[in-house]
Amino acid sequence: MKIKEIIVVEGKKDTANLKRWLDVDTLETSGTGLTEATLDQVRQWAKTRGVIIFTDPDTPGDQIRQRINSAVPGCKNAFLPSGKAWEIVRGKRKVGVEHAGKQEILAALEHCLTYESAGENTLSWSEFVELGLTGLPDSAQRRKEVGNRWHVGEANAKTLWKRLNLLKVTKAMLEEGRDADE
Structure with missing residues (x-):
């Protein structure tokens, strides 16, 4: 399956896992080390191919997602439920895109969301x-x-x-x- 948009992920292992299942181009943020140069790349890709933010279901992944959405409005967002994106590595429970299976990845990409700009709350x-x-x-x-x-x-x-x-x-x-x- 070919994905048109660039998928923003946190690291190389996320890219490797996505490429196991999909024909996809990614941009890696190097974790929370998201630089202004990387944000500029995201802005450029958003104009030409579109961007899907696909970060880990944890606090650092959420921080990266928020920062990109604030800097580059209109990005699509794919979410993995944390219960579907984990495995035991050296006795510790690890959570992330790199640990998700094919079905979880495809389901997350199928349900991408684009946030509208903040305005009046629809839910108080x-x-x-x-x-x-x-x-x-x-x-x-x-x-x-x-x-x-x-x-x-x-x-x-x-x-x-x-x-x-x-x-x-x-x-x-x-x-x-x-x-x-x-």
């Missing part, structure tokens, strides 16, 4: 709280389910609330159990 913080997405013993599990249904990855309360607003999700949409594909 009080509505977010009313939905039980923060403040309850099971809120983390609820956020995980919503994040997976909307293909925005797992996140803490504030990050999920921001991502849902960037997608213009409303309380009614969440109550109806709709997802990003509807």
Whole structure:
């Protein structure tokens, strides 16, 4: 399968894993060492081929994603659920694109999202709280389910609330159990 867009990943092992399954060009950020020169490359590719940000489902990956989305509006975003992108390496649980299987990678790329620019919130913080997405013993599990249904990855309360607003999700949409594909 050929991917037209450039996929931004964190490192060489992510690139190697994607190339196992896809005909793809990547741009590596060298982890959180994202430089202005790399951002300039992303800007250039966004104009000519398009960009998909495909970082690890962890805090550094999220920081890289946020920085690129802020600097280069209009990028597509692919998310891996952390439960689908891990393996045990030397006795430790490792999470990332490099550890994901073919099905997880294809599913993440199939559900790419593009955030709209921040503006008026479609989901207020009080509505977010009313939905039980923060403040309850099971809120983390609820956020995980919503994040997976909307293909925005797992996140803490504030990050999920921001991502849902960037997608213009409303309380009614969440109550109806709709997802990003509807």
